[in-house]
Amino acid sequence: MTPAIDERERIRAAMDRILDGTPQTSNGALTIVALAQEADVPRNALTQRHLDLKNDFYERVKERGATxxxxxxxxxxxxxxxxxxxxxxxxxxxxxxxxxxxxxxxxxxxxxxxxxxxxxAQPASNVLAFRNRQSPHPND
Incomplete structure (x- = not known):
């Protein structure tokens, strides 16, 4: 895929907006993902084609003392x-x-x-079993 003619300029402008705290299309995070979103370029444009701009962005972030x-x-x-x-x-x-x-x-x-x-398990000596006694008289 051929990069757009104005890709570098869009990245620089996006860098300025993010670092100024006025992002338009990203969340303004100090990351390459936010920068790519803000510049409306694919992330690999910064990680493969424009490494100098990526490094410049991180250097500017570092100079500001921002984490x-x-x-x-x-x-x-x-x-x-x-x-x-x-x-x-x-x-x-x-x-x-x-x-x-x-x-x-x-x-x-x-x-x-x-x-x-x-x-x-031992038999108890104080327990007696009752015998079943049958009464000679049924009514007893």
Missing amino acids: PDAEARLRKTIVKLKETIANKNEELDQLRADVPALVRTVNQLTLENQLLREAL
Whole structure:
């Protein structure tokens, strides 16, 4: 596909609009995707044909001291993930601390269960079985 004659000029104009904070057709993010959308060119125009303009765009973003949106999103994600890891580590430490107490409880219950089974297996000396006596008189 042959690039449009005015493609470079459109990219430069789009760069100026985005960096000035006045995008017309994109979300104004400091990304190549937004720049391509703003310039109405395919993304590969910046990644393959006009690398100098792509590099210029990133250099101008860097000079302004602005953090690209993708980097800002990644930094927020990193912070959230670090918090999640810290919470999970705290939870894991608590679970590890609970294990010995649970093992002791299981052992105690197993011993008690065994003692109860042994007691049930032995005949009780204080329990008497009633014999079924038949009365000589049916009305008794």
